[in-house]
Amino acid sequence: MQNEKIVILTGAGISAESGLGTFRDEGGLWAQHRIEDVATPEGFHRDPDLVHAFYNARRQQSAAATPNAAHIALARLEKEHAGEVLIITQNVDGLHEKAGSKNVLHMHGRLDGALCATCDHRWTAPPEMRTSDTCPNCSAPTTRPDIVWFGEMPYDMDEIWQHLEGADLFAAIGTSGEVYPAAAFVQDAKASGAHTIELNLAPSSRVSDFAETCFGPATEIVPLWVTQELAR
Known part of the structure; x- marks a missing residue:
């Protein structure tokens, strides 16, 4: 047809x-972290610095990949x-x-996207995101990667x-x-x-x-x- x-x-x-490794690859980024710590809303709430560092590394890998x-x-x-x-x-x-x-x-979602957890505004993520980053729309310090985590x-x-x-x-x-x-x-x-x-x-x-x-x-x-x- x-x-x-x-x-x-x-x-x-x-x-x-x-x-770019899969969840099940040995020795990759995912093998170094528990999914519960870096890919859930609860993990982000507990340690946003860790989650940002994890996705900053993934974003860098993705940007370099062809x-x-x-x-x-x-x-x-x-x-x-x-x-x-x-x-x-x-x-x-x-x-x-x-x-x-x-x-x-x-x-x-996408690694090159950023999301405000307060107002749902989306924008292009910088190469490195930080917990202190504020939303360009509402100025709240609640920015996160625009990634769908487990449970979402x-x-x-x-x-x-x-x-x-x-x-x-x-x-x-x-x-x-x-x-x-x-x-x-x-x-x-x-x-x-x-x-x-x-x-x-x-x-x-x-x-x-x-x-x-x-x-x-x-x-x-x-x-x-x-x-x-x-x-x-």
Whole structure:
């Protein structure tokens, strides 16, 4: 179908080959901290200095990272496919946009964004954020990274569900299938009649929900899949 709507969910696995570690990597930033300390509102309340230092390091890594062949292939798919292509990403690194993708929803926020916990104002984050930073809108000293932490509602969920309902093809790339609500997206898309495919380094915990699977490094399997889709 030349005009089919393709909805793609991407997770940390698509950025791993750009040098950005996943939650489960040994020796990376996440291995040095408990999730409860750096990725929850309670952790931020207990020790905002620690949380800012953690995300400052992640922001620096992200800014230095370059898109890999998988990101570039998805940008090509959006540009050359006759129908709509939407990327829903769990990643906060901005590599899809660096690769040229334009139709991207960041359900977990972005490292290059700052958020005021008092008035919800958003602005571009500086390279280094501090607890003493004040909001440019209300002047409150309650700035935080514009990141969705565990226990918080992901962004754009109403819009995401609408896109899933209208998808002809749903692809999940580089995601573990263990974090909700994203883990249920394949079921939502399938219930609306979409063909579903998982592209991953190894089978996810939701692999049985997919009609089709392809396993291997993202930089190898995603460009191949995109070429096949564009040739249909």
